[in-house]
Structure formats: C-alpha cells, structure tokens
C-alpha cells in the first residue's frame with residue numbers, strides 16, 4: 493500500500509505470528525527493489541491491548557521507528573476494507589503513542605481518504621532526542637553546524653524526530669547533500685528525519701524529505717505534520733488553520749488545532765496483495 497507514493501509492505505499479524513528477531517531483517521529483505529519486493533519499509537498490523545489495533549513500522553534499513561503518518565492512513569484503510577475493524581473511527585497504537593483515525597469510504601464503500609488525529613507535537617530536547625540545544629521549549633531557529641557551515645533548523649517530534657529547514661526554492665533544496673548529513677549528525681543520538689520547506693503562503697507550502705532509515709521518499713506524513721507545526725512556530729502559518737502541503741507524491745492537508753492536536757488528511761491506496769515466500773524458506 494502507499495500514501496502519496498510513500499510505499500510499505502503491510503503484513504496482517506492478526507493471522508500470522510512473526511519471530512521478533514527476524515523483523516528487522518525481513519524489512520531489509522522485502523524493501524530491496526532488486527532482490528525483494530521494493531518499498532520504503534515494512535509495516536506490521538496486529539492486535540493491541542490498549543487500542544483497536546497496533547501498528548509497527550520498520551524503515552528500509554531495518555531500524556524500527558515509532559510513528560508513520562502515511563502508514564497510519566494505510567493501516568486504517570486496510571483494517572476497514574478487510575473488516576478487521578468494522579467502525580469508521582478507530583484507535584491505533586504506535587510506539588509513539590495512540591492515535592485516532594477516521595476512514596471516509598465513498599458511495600461504493602471503498603476508502604480513499606483517511607483523517608488522523610496525530611496528537612500533540614513534542615518539543616523537549618530529551619523527547620526528540622537532540623543534544624546541545626541552546627534554548628528552552630520549542631526548538632526554533634536552532635543553529636546546526638554541518639561541514640563548517642551553520643544552518644538553522646526547527647526540531648519537532650511527532651512521536652518520531654524531525655529537523656525542518658526553510659528554503660527559498662524547494663527545487664534547490666540540498667536534499668541529497670544536507671539530508672544524509674543531518675540524519676546522522678552527532679546531535680541526534682537516534683538520527684532524525686530531515687525536511688525542507690518552502691513556504692508559499694500562510695496556508696500552503698512545498699515539502700521534500702530525506703527520511704531516517706529510508707532516504708528520499710515521495711512523502712512523509714509525520715514530516716508534513718512537523719513541517720506545519722514548524723511553520724506556525726516560525727510565524728509563517730496560523731494555528732487552527734488548515735495548510736495544504738505539496739509533497740513529491742501529492743498533497744496532504746494538515747491543521748494544528750487550538751487543543752494542540754495535529755490533524756492530517758490524505759489518501760491511502762492498495763497496490764496489490766499476495767503471499768511472500770521468503771527466499772531462505774522456499775522449498
């Protein structure tokens with residue numbers, strides 16, 4: 493399935509039990525475009541004690557992340573389409589917290605659009621985590637040195653960490669150069685997702701992402717949420733107003749509301765389904 497081209501392999505773990513120690517390797521294996529299926533990572537859906545279902549997300553490099561916005565919309569669609577959950581509003585447990593997703597089926601009953609209440613952004617340096625921060629509270633306009641040059645970033649956690657850089661022209665954003673260097677920068681002990689944002693107006697921005705553990709992807713839902721929060725913190729957008737975010741794979745609509753919750757609305761699509769026989773288990 494994919495959300496705006498951010499593509500994952502989804503496994504229904506209500507039906508199958510996978511070995512914990514195999515998961516990271518399985519993510520690397522299925523994500524490989526040449527020797528696997530090809531994706532930005534692996535997502536597992538299973539039962540939860542505290543929500544309607546649980547989502548776990550592994551990046552392409554096998555690292556486990558705590559949240560995934562595009563993945564959440566796909567999980568909600570899958571759960572509704574395959575009747576795992578028979579209600580339109582459902583709660584999903586992630587390692588980054590519990591979120592609430594609402595599916596919007598069309599007249600034929602198929603879910604094309606999903607809204608997710610992503611909860612509150614987090615700003616404390618230890619929650620992100622980021623070190624050497626020179627300010628209390630939201631981390632805005634924070635200097636970071638890369639190759640002896642200073643850059644300004646805003647740092648936000650949406651359950652997973654994001655460093656946002658504002659640029660004048662999205663086409664010239666240093667995605668391939670600054671992206672990997674900031675991702676692995678020593679100030680981010682757990683690495684970080686890196687986003688570039690060109691503000692068009694208060695309610696519109698362009699966005700590109702270098703994802704932790706996956707590199708350049710077509711879209712990042714948590715990243716788009718973090719970008720809108722960063723835009724409000726920098727005085728470029730207004731709290732309570734919906735912002736249209738243009739990603740490489742299409743548009744998301746994000747609102748940081750007066751209750752401090754971030755809402756994400758966007759599409760989710762199924763590509764195909766089937767059985768994957770692991771190479772080393774084939775008979």
Ligand SMILES: N[C@@H](CCC[C@H](N)C(=O)O)C(=O)O
Pocket residue numbers: 498549551556557558559560561562563652653685703704705706709711712713714715
């Ligand atoms: N693409 C996702 C985020 C996936 C996890 C991320 N790479 C991380 O390591 O935190 C999204 O849509 O949010």
